[in-house]
Amino acid sequence: MSRALMIQGTGSNVGKSMLVAGLCRAAKRRGFSVAPFKPQNMSNNAAVTSDGGEIGRAQALQAMACGKPLITDMNPVLLKPETDVGSQVVVQGKRLTTIKAREYAALKPTLMEKVLESFNRLKSNNDLVIVEGAGSPAEVNLRPGDIANMGFAEAANVPVILAGDIDRGGVIAQIVGTQAVVSKEDSGRIVGFMVNKFRGDPSLFDDGYAMIKQHTGWPGFGVLPYFPEAWRLPAEDALDISDAKGTGVLKVVCLGLSRIANFDDLDPLAQEPDVSLTMLRAGQPIPGDTDMVIIPGSKSTRGDLAFLREQGWDIDLYAHVRRGGHVLGICGGYQMLGRNISDPEGIEGAPGDTSGLGLLDVETLMTPDKRLTETQAVHASTNTAFHGYEIHIGRTEGADRARPFALVGNREEGALSADERIAGSYLHGMFRDDAFRAAWLSGLGAEAAKGGYDSTVEATLEALADHMEAHLDVDGLLKQAC
Structure with missing residues (x-):
């Protein structure tokens, strides 16, 4: 049976896209047919797909990590900001409308059907789908009608790994605080955590890592040091x-x-x-x-x-x-x-x-x-x-x-x-x-x-997967998929 796992973050730019790309490559190296998926992305950096649509550039990199051609199902909802208050809405690769942020709140729940349709197609054609969240599940004001984080995880019954960013500071509060503000049901979907972008000796964070486990009850899957070659991967x-x-x-x-x-x-x-x-x-x-x-x-x-x-x-x-x-x-x-x-x-x-x-x-x-x-x-x-x-x-x-x-x-x-x-x-x-x-x-x-250039990106994806294998429990992460 096909399985899926979702990586959510404690905030934007905590490295979710890179973590998914690395996990995709690690899964591919284990012989899995794997595909990336992001229910909703907000980016003006789009890629043209083999089926004549567009998806976020981060999903294009993740598809490369999987060794798969780009298809619109990998990112069924793409928001492309045109003004400070409005965005173009692209659904399954095609422009649907241009809408203001307040209006999108009403439109968003109607898009879940398309999101699940794309997800289920990917899942039926692959052994494993690795899903990237958007923003943070801690933005609980956005939970009603959510299609990007816990709303999707609930609808698709996908387990969640929560990633925090220690480079910006306060990672204990990031992870523990997320558990404090989300509902018990959503907290129950989180099957573990990991810490990203550590600079220096990771063992120096052993006490902090233990505190997160103690406060949340979630298992930890490791502390990932900062990946210095990240700049060689296409930027989102x-x-x-x-x-x-x-x-x-x-x-x-x-x-x-x-x-x-x-x-x-x-x-x-x-x-x-x-x-x-x-x-x-x-x-x-x-x-x-x-x-x-x-x-x-x-x-x-x-x-x-x-x-x-x-x-x-x-x-x-x-x-x-x-x-x-x-x-x-x-x-x-x-x-x-x-x-x-x-x-x-x-x-x-x-x-x-x-x-x-x-x-x-x-x-x-x-x-x-x-x-x-x-x-x-x-x-x-x-x-x-x-x-x-x-x-x-x-x-x-x-x-x-x-x-x-x-x-x-x-x-x-x-x-x-x-x-x-x-x-x-x-x-x-x-x-x-x-x-x-x-x-x-x-x-x-x-x-x-x-x-x-492409060979450089390919080599960097291999190095990223090696980096994650060395510092994270990758086998344990992949076993969480269901």
Whole structure:
């Protein structure tokens, strides 16, 4: 019979995604057919699936750990924030609606049927499903209608392991406090705990570990030291790429937009020693010695263009271009580079037009249809083939489209300025392709490192599983599945 186990956390960013990825790889190495599952995720960093939908990027990494193709059932509800109070709701890979947070509370219980449908399909096709919770079950104000944590665990009858994060401090209170605030029924679904991100000698926490066991009555499955190679895995949060990476001479700056989306384009660049990559935060100027500025994707293109201008980055960009610098706009960033963005139907906010940066002679019309596909392309400037994906709304046309960024079959994609220093493209994921990344870096005077990006991620997943095997009772954890 197929079994399942759920990892919930004492809070957000305690490392649930990484723990699930490591357990998935450990289970795979034991010969299990295993799949990841997250009932509800909130992220603008999405991945295109083999069945033509989208899921959270963390589930894409977990699927890789399982050796499985991405399918929408792995993350049936994906919330993509568009404003501070509203999100696009994607159900089983397809956009359902855009809704405010207060309205979502009423919609959420109706989504449980789809969540369980996806979960049961995964379970019927695998020996083991490892489930990732969202946020924390201690947010008991959200328990009515919950589909992400204990509500799902109850409906699907899945046992729960609670993970705490000692790196942020107060882990005893995190775990004991969770038991104190959840109902007795929910507490009874928790079959054990583990502590994540310990720095130093784990034996120094022996007394604290014993206190948690004494106060909760739950068995412990170990203390996991901080995994230093975690940065080599694709980041789910843009803040994880916030510091400069590498010491190379090629200085690449990515603008940290408020609604940044699909920033996984940066992960392969962050691992290149010849590249110094910086995620620019609000209020920070673009350094004068920057070689390349990347304007990434956005879930709210016009809103983030206003945010960009509030930081003064438009002025910095014009100065950067005058100095001979390069600019690459990807997806929403490509739209921002043009002369105008028109959204007459108010798809991403209030209806209207917004003047673009004017660095490319193109204009964008927002349309309700969403292009969501994996793509094989050839980079026009270097004649290098690469694999990417498209996940966007809007059509972009204009004179600079006569100089395409890439060719997708017979279709010209993207645009270049006359001097080819300003480029725009709807294609995400291009830098994962080792040959393209090497050709692109060479054109900027840098050299790509030996070895491939995907092989680096694969090796890091193996190292993560080894790390967990060494410090956690992995066999004991997997035996909790039912």
